[in-house]
Amino acid sequence: MRNLTEANLTDAVLARLQDCDDPRLKAVTAALIRNLHAFIREVEPTPEEWFAGIRFLTATGQICDDKRQEYILLSDTLGVSMLVDAIHNRKPAGATESSVLGPFYVEGAPEQDSGADLAPGEGPGAWVSGVVRDLDGHPLAGALLDVWQTAPNGLYHVQDAEQPEHHLCCKVRADGEGRYRFRTLKPVSYPIPTDGPVGALLERLGRHPYRPAHIHFIVSAPGFKPVITQLFSEGDPYLESDAVFGVKHSLVIDYQPEGDELAVHYDFRLEPVGA
Ligand code: BEZ
Ligand code: FE
Numbered sequence: 001m002r003n004l005t006e007a008n009l010t011d012a013v014l015a016r017l018q019d020c021d022d023p024r025l026k027a028v029t030a031a032l033i034r035n036l037h038a039f040i041r042e043v044e045p046t047p048e049e050w051f052a053g054i055r056f057l058t059a060t061g062q063i064c065d066d067k068r069q070e071y072i073l074l075s076d077t078l079g080v081s082m083l084v085d086a087i088h089n090r091k092p093a094g095a096t097e098s099s100v101l102g103p104f105y106v107e108g109a110p111e112q113d114s115g116a117d118l119a120p121g122e123g124p125g126a127w128v129s130g131v132v133r134d135l136d137g138h139p140l141a142g143a144l145l146d147v148w149q150t151a152p153n154g155l156y157h158v159q160d161a162e163q164p165e166h167h168l169c170c171k172v173r174a175d176g177e178g179r180y181r182f183r184t185l186k187p188v189s190y191p192i193p194t195d196g197p198v199g200a201l202l203e204r205l206g207r208h209p210y211r212p213a214h215i216h217f218i219v220s221a222p223g224f225k226p227v228i229t230q231l232f233s234e235g236d237p238y239l240e241s242d243a244v245f246g247v248k249h250s251l252v253i254d255y256q257p258e259g260d261e262l263a264v265h266y267d268f269r270l271e272p273v274g275a
Contacts, residue, residue, distance in 0.1 A: 010037040059197040067158060069103045073198045076100055076244035077207075089227075094135050095271045099230040099246040102216065104156040105148060109169040117183040118147070118168050126255055126262040128231075129181035132174050132219060133269050139178025140270065143221035146171050147182065149214070154190030186255055186262055187213040189238050202243070209243050212236035217268070224270035231266055 004012050013033050020026040045053070060070045075081045081100050089098040119125055132143035148169040150156050157167040174180040191209040193199060202209050213233040220226035232239060232247055234254040239247055255262040 010034065013037070056197055056201070063196045068193070068196075070196050070198055072103050073192060073196070074201075076102070076246075077192070077198055077202060079245045082245045092135060092271055094269055096219065096227050096229055096268045097248045097250050098227055099248065099251060100244055101218075101228050102244075104158055105216065105218075106158055106166070106169070109146065109148065109166045109171050111144075111171040111173060112182075114172055114175050114179060114181050116170055116172055118170055119183065119185045122185055124186075124261045125183045126186040126264065127181065127183050127258065128215065128264055128266070129179070130266040130268065131178045132180065132221060133178060133267055134224065135269055135271055137269075139174075140221040140224065141174065141176045141178055143174040143178055143180070143219060143224075143268075143270070144171055145174065145180050145268075146218040146220075147184075148216045149184065149187045150190050152185060152188055154188055159193075183261075184215065187215055187233065189213045189236055192243055207243065208238075208241065210238045210241075211244060212238035212242055212247060214246075219268045219270065221270055224272055227268065227270060229268075231264075 010033065014030055017026050017030055020029070043049075060074060063070045072081070075084075085098055085100065091097055117125070132140045132145070134140060148156065151160065151163055151168055153160065155163070157163040157165060157169065168184060170182065172180050172182050189210050189212050192211060194202065194209045199209060213236050214230040216228075216230050218226055218228050230246060230251060232252045234252050239252065253264045253266050255264045257263075
């Protein structure tokens with residue numbers, strides 16, 4: 001088509017999808033084109049503004065490597081990751097709610113029996129315990145909890161050469177009655193990485209980069225859908241303003257003193273596959 005104008009350009013671009021034989025790719029690309037064009041019509045960027053956007057996306061890609069994923073950070077801080085999660089993980093009542101995986105999960109933490117100490121010699125410690133159950137409350141024997149969190153300096157072991165590999169991480173196997181228990185350190189709130197384009201954007205938007213203190217979990221059991229989630233600390237100052245929008249009320253736990261240490265109890269509930 002010749003004589004493309006502001007009025008007919010979007011339809012002309014959409015028409016080029018006619019020979020795509022992958023229906024999902026066609027639908028997704030069409031939605032992307034429609035929404036991108038609507039964005040441009042709303043914002044009416046100047047060419048300089050459009051090029052600033054291109055430079056931002058270029059810098060976002062250039063800082064990525066096998067340990068740094070700035071696009072995930074961008075998706076997280078714009079609330080897109082939690083929206084994808086909310087749509088994809090609609091949970092039945094009573095099932096443990098999900099939250100973002102985040103960029104610091106490392107597969108391969110050592111598997112340990114219930115009762116593991118993730119921070120030997122460090123303390124005061126926090127004992128985290130509970131039962132993994134199905135939606136009717138029956139315990140799930142042998143459920144697996146993959147756990148990771150930051151050290152008191154606010155860094156995950158993968159971010160910090162001073163920490164041993166898999167520090168404050170483990171896979172804990174629940175016992176025959178679904179019970180799990182491990183000793184860790186009460187997590188701290190920490191900023192997401194701010195030394196890249198996403199950090200610069202947050203700064204210009206007047207947003208802080210902090211996440212409320214949390215422990216990450218992937219909880220699984222045969223025949224049940226694994227849940228990727230986090231348990232947040234009651235009283236944390238960032239619970240209402242998490243930089244990545246990951247907090248849910250049902251995931252907030254309250255550590256209580258127990259002797260010289262802390263303790264908290266939380267039961268996970270998994271939905272069956274096919275529910
Ligand atoms: C995290 O909790 O590890 C995390 C999640 C999203 C962005 C950055 C960090
Ligand atoms: Fe985290």
